[in-house]
Amino acid sequence: MTKQKSHPQVVGLGNSAIDYLALVPHFPERDKKMRMLDFKVQGGGPVATALVTLARFGISTGYVGKVGGDNFGKFILHSLEKEGVDISRVVVDERSSSLFAFVIIEKKTGRRTILWTKGDSSPLRTQELDEDYLLSAKVLHFDGYEVESSIWIAKKAKIRKVKLTLDLDTIVPDIDELVSLCDVVIPSWPMASKLTGEDKPEEAVKKIRSMGPGIVAITLGEKGCICSSDKETFFQPGIKVKAVDTTGAGDVFHGAFIFGLLQGWDLRKIAKFSNIVAALNCTKLGGREGIPDLNKALDLLQKME
Numbered sequence: 001m002t003k004q005k006s007h008p009q010v011v012g013l014g015n016s017a018i019d020y021l022a023l024v025p026h027f028p029e030r031d032k033k034m035r036m037l038d039f040k041v042q043g044g045g046p047v048a049t050a051l052v053t054l055a056r057f058g059i060s061t062g063y064v065g066k067v068g069g070d071n072f073g074k075f076i077l078h079s080l081e082k083e084g085v086d087i088s089r090v091v092v093d094e095r096s097s098s099l100f101a102f103v104i105i106e107k108k109t110g111r112r113t114i115l116w117t118k119g120d121s122s123p124l125r126t127q128e129l130d131e132d133y134l135l136s137a138k139v140l141h142f143d144g145y146e147v148e149s150s151i152w153i154a155k156k157a158k159i160r161k162v163k164l165t166l167d168l169d170t171i172v173p174d175i176d177e178l179v180s181l182c183d184v185v186i187p188s189w190p191m192a193s194k195l196t197g198e199d200k201p202e203e204a205v206k207k208i209r210s211m212g213p214g215i216v217a218i219t220l221g222e223k224g225c226i227c228s229s230d231k232e233t234f235f236q237p238g239i240k241v242k243a244v245d246t247t248g249a250g251d252v253f254h255g256a257f258i259f260g261l262l263q264g265w266d267l268r269k270i271a272k273f274s275n276i277v278a279a280l281n282c283t284k285l286g287g288r289e290g291i292p293d294l295n296k297a298l299d300l301l302q303k304m305e
Helices: 046-056 071-081 131-135 147-159 175-181 189-196 201-210 249-263 267-281 294-304
Strands: 010-013 017-024 038-044 061-064 066-068 091-093 100-106 112-117 139-142 163-168 184-187 215-219 224-228 233-237
Touching (some): 010 147, 017 071, 038 046, 038 071, 046 061, 046 071, 046 139, 046 163, 131 147, 147 175, 163 175, 163 189, 163 249, 175 189, 184 189, 184 249, 189 201, 215 249, 215 267, 224 267, 233 267, 267 294
Parallel strands (some): 010 061, 010 139, 017 100, 066 091, 139 163, 163 184
Antiparallel strands (some): 017 038
């Protein structure tokens, strides 16, 4: 892949995948057959989908990660490239398989069950990273799936004053260190509870902030999010929509949140905007198909304010 000369505003380091999405009337019973109501194949993954969201909003983005040399890997890269995400620093492990997932979505509720496999490519090594490319970004976005490489570059980025954001999507060894390095940490409520041991979001958000991040936002599904900074802690209600599929809602929330940071918005405005984008994304099948037009999201934001 040809390396572009310009540097993206936002670079994501972490996970990308391919999603096989099946819409069903209800979750299937054991030993039964069921006809799907709809079926789609889309690119997925926490960091990758956040970058696609930003790209659709007009922000230059680049993805750094590792994929296999199989057809899944080719599809993953094509799904990013066609959205305008720079993939020139992706490492392709030709002899390995890529991450993919089967997603079963219940039509009545929009809730889903995900069956996934990691693939067998090796972790992204620090010597495989283009340091200048990563450190030239305004924002580095992580998801913790390449924790060793993420910590290594995050330490360097702190010196360069690059803003560091984390989609806390997994709890792995050393994730505490990555959390402490990041300026903005956005976990789902299950991950926040697992990280902190707290059973109340308002306690978990305070505990995560005490680990180092200046801003913490815990996503609460259709209920919205709870946000905390050195100025305030508040709950921002979610936006009611007729949900078709909740896949990718958290990922696009992160993309929208980073967009708000780049605009210099205050935290309450960012939280409202992120809730809007995440909710609208749930009105279509798959993690990316429902990403709304930026103007539509901004119009809704203006009406809320």
